[in-house]
Amino acid sequence: MAKEALKPQAIAGDFSKIVDKEAMRPSNDAIKWSGKVPHVLTVAGSDSGAGAGIQADIKASGALGVYCSSVITAVTAQNTVGVQGIHPVPEEFVAEQLKSVLSDMQVDVVKTGMLPSTGVIKVLCHKLKQFPIRALVVDPVLVATSGDVLSGPSTLDAFREELFPMADIVTPNVREASVLLGGFDIKTITDMCSAAKSLYSLGPRNVLVKGGDLPESSDAVDIFFDGEHCHELRGVRVRTHNTHGTGCTLASCIAAELAKGSPMLGAIQAAKCFVEEALEQSKDLAIGNGPQGPFDHFFKLRNHYARPCGTRFKPRDLFLYAVTDSGMNKKWGRSISDAVKAAIEGGATIIQLREKNIETKVFVEAAEASLEICRSYGVPLLINDRVDVALACETDGVHVGQSDMPVRTVRQLLGPNKIIGVSCKTPEQAHQAWLDGANYIGCGGVFPTNTKKNNPTIGLDGLKNIFQSSLLPGVAIGGIGVENAHMIVEMGLPNLKGVAVVSALFDRLDISSETRRLLGVLETTRIPEEKRLEASE
Numbered sequence: 001m002a003k004e005a006l007k008p009q010a011i012a013g014d015f016s017k018i019v020d021k022e023a024m025r026p027s028n029d030a031i032k033w034s035g036k037v038p039h040v041l042t043v044a045g046s047d048s049g050a051g052a053g054i055q056a057d058i059k060a061s062g063a064l065g066v067y068c069s070s071v072i073t074a075v076t077a078q079n080t081v082g083v084q085g086i087h088p089v090p091e092e093f094v095a096e097q098l099k100s101v102l103s104d105m106q107v108d109v110v111k112t113g114m115l116p117s118t119g120v121i122k123v124l125c126h127k128l129k130q131f132p133i134r135a136l137v138v139d140p141v142l143v144a145t146s147g148d149v150l151s152g153p154s155t156l157d158a159f160r161e162e163l164f165p166m167a168d169i170v171t172p173n174v175r176e177a178s179v180l181l182g183g184f185d186i187k188t189i190t191d192m193c194s195a196a197k198s199l200y201s202l203g204p205r206n207v208l209v210k211g212g213d214l215p216e217s218s219d220a221v222d223i224f225f226d227g228e229h230c231h232e233l234r235g236v237r238v239r240t241h242n243t244h245g246t247g248c249t250l251a252s253c254i255a256a257e258l259a260k261g262s263p264m265l266g267a268i269q270a271a272k273c274f275v276e277e278a279l280e281q282s283k284d285l286a287i288g289n290g291p292q293g294p295f296d297h298f299f300k301l302r303n304h305y306a307r308p309c310g311t312r313f314k315p316r317d318l319f320l321y322a323v324t325d326s327g328m329n330k331k332w333g334r335s336i337s338d339a340v341k342a343a344i345e346g347g348a349t350i351i352q353l354r355e356k357n358i359e360t361k362v363f364v365e366a367a368e369a370s371l372e373i374c375r376s377y378g379v380p381l382l383i384n385d386r387v388d389v390a391l392a393c394e395t396d397g398v399h400v401g402q403s404d405m406p407v408r409t410v411r412q413l414l415g416p417n418k419i420i421g422v423s424c425k426t427p428e429q430a431h432q433a434w435l436d437g438a439n440y441i442g443c444g445g446v447f448p449t450n451t452k453k454n455n456p457t458i459g460l461d462g463l464k465n466i467f468q469s470s471l472l473p474g475v476a477i478g479g480i481g482v483e484n485a486h487m488i489v490e491m492g493l494p495n496l497k498g499v500a501v502v503s504a505l506f507d508r509l510d511i512s513s514e515t516r517r518l519l520g521v522l523e524t525t526r527i528p529e530e531k532r533l534e535a536s537e
């Protein structure tokens, strides 16, 4: 059957009339920060292509959960081809920005990037003396990988004599280390170690010489010198052209980890891990036509935010809500996914897998098989209770009961775009579900049922009570079938969008034809005139 034919087009009476109160919901997307927040201030240049510079610093800090303020020292016109122009910010205005942030915002760590002039370096050193911070990370940005000069030779003395002695760590790449040491040739790891030691003698507490550009190295090797030992930090070299901004990102990650309270070596290792993983996840990213592209700092959020819009929740999908039951499937000798396929072919508009006594491995396999079927019909698939299974299989959402994982926690784990439903028996529970960020409520049992024993029924009155007060759309559940589904529709409650059924579909020989019969009842039942008027009041 064609996908469209399965979707109810015109729903009986005003059953479909939506009072969309979704817009009134409070946002659940904010990170919960209370009290002091780890804070990095980046003092660097803007990269219009946003792969490096200030933009990389803010993204890297954000990805690691650290607040990042920014003092801009220069604006560059830059892309994946190279640097087309540089517009330095006047020194006095760099000073003004520094004062604004440092005098007010409880900065933990300052990270520096492009410092285009001696004047800017002097201003920075002066302000750092005036407003002490916990740590200073200096990435001595001199030349972009494209070969363009970002900070000329005239700044070298200021770097070496004024800024380095204040730094907790300096992080030059091999080329920068060489320039800072007056042209010292760096070709091998032994050379990197010697360079690190020479730079250490200029006064910083630690030195990291980055080997991203080390010729003929199959690994990505950085050398860390802490004043006593030279540590060789070896990572996998990712085969990609998308390495623009690795240096800025690494230094910002070190700063972010220090701000969170990590010791120096731990901060460097965490930073290196982050860069490697981000490059690996961004290998095939195609942005720009030049030789060195940006990478994705937010690769971890991709599953949360980059879902196709099609998976967003639509209340009308609740119309004929089929909930599986492993006991029934066993009894009739069919697999979960076969049952799901039959229900969809009969007209089910959303599926929930409710499997109570099942091994996790079997559940994951069943969810994967069901998801493939659901996707091919454009029908959302939810998992009952098991958030881990939903995450593992990337299903469209989860349905939880009052004693399952709290809805707020589920929302945090699943992100804003997944569907979350909650079983509610009272208006208070329904209100809480709305506050916690649920998308819909499932209310019942309406009629007595064998599927859930010892489950007190709420009756049609209870159902009415909840839906009249609820801000969420939802379904009725419990003992509903072909014989009594009309009673639910006839209630004419605007946000009661459909019926959820278990045994009426799955405890039957022919799931498809039972589903079709139920769909017929839902589509043909008319809402009595007086109920319609009541709903529109």
Ligand SMILES: Nc1ncnc2c1ncn2[C@@H]1O[C@H](COP(=O)(O)OP(=O)(O)OP(=O)(O)O)[C@@H](O)[C@H]1O
Pocket (backbone or CB within 6 Å): 052, 143, 144, 145, 172, 173, 174, 210, 211, 212, 213, 220, 221, 222, 235, 236, 237, 238, 239, 240, 243, 244, 245, 246, 247, 248, 249, 250, 272, 275, 276, 279
């Ligand atoms: N292809 C790669 N695979 C894995 N790690 C890499 C790769 N390229 C660079 N790195 C790592 O990224 C970090 C930054 O080093 P790199 O030498 O690239 O800095 P940089 O030249 O200052 O970067 P940029 O100037 O592009 O911001 C180091 O830890 C380095 O080992």
Ligand SMILES: Cc1ncc(CO)c(N)n1
Pocket (backbone or CB within 6 Å): 044, 045, 046, 047, 052, 053, 054, 076, 078, 113, 114, 141, 143, 144, 145, 150, 244, 245, 246, 247, 248
């Ligand atoms: C603005 C800016 N800062 C740093 C770098 C180094 O990658 C760059 N290319 N651009």
Ligand SMILES: [Mg+2]
Pocket (backbone or CB within 6 Å): 141, 173, 247, 248
């Ligand atoms: Mg660099």
